[in-house]
Amino acid sequence: MAQEKLDGLVRVARIGKPHGIKGDVTVQIFTDSPETRFVPGAVLTVDHGGTEPPLAGRLTVHNARWNKHILLLSFEEISDRNQAEQYRNCQLYAEPEDLEDDDDAWYAEDLADFTVKLDSVEGETIGTISDLIPGEAQDLLEVTRTNGTTSLVPFVVEIVPEIDVDQQLVILTPPAGLLELGQD
16 A cells, blocks of 8 residues: 555645646545645645655645546646656645544545454454545445455445444445455
């Protein structure tokens, strides 16, 4: 799993390819609230992934707009396509949002490596949480199974009725066959 936290910050996006000649970039979103994360003036910390750092360690959002289903960002520090290309695949981080009002909100790093059991605390251990994949309709939990396979589980209360943070435990009550989907 990719690093989800950086010095107390949370990953909100990954920069993709440049779009146009004025320095706009496509981004892969890792936040549930792009409308508040990518407003003009928002400052994002850049993780270069151990490569030679580009021009800036922080980028200030100049503009955000949607092109079909792809979010395009422009930054005050990037003025042309060549500069934008230097930031390709860089991760963008921001301060965590205040989640006190949302008891059901989770970050991937909150659940990473939690043990997954079937039906109850005493149930069969089937694996560990390896990722939380944000989705438009619903999020998915990626479970690395004890048999080495991976299963994607809809992160909804009917299937994930209990999360015990103290015991680092997730209880699943999946419908028959869900964990075997996509398995050969």
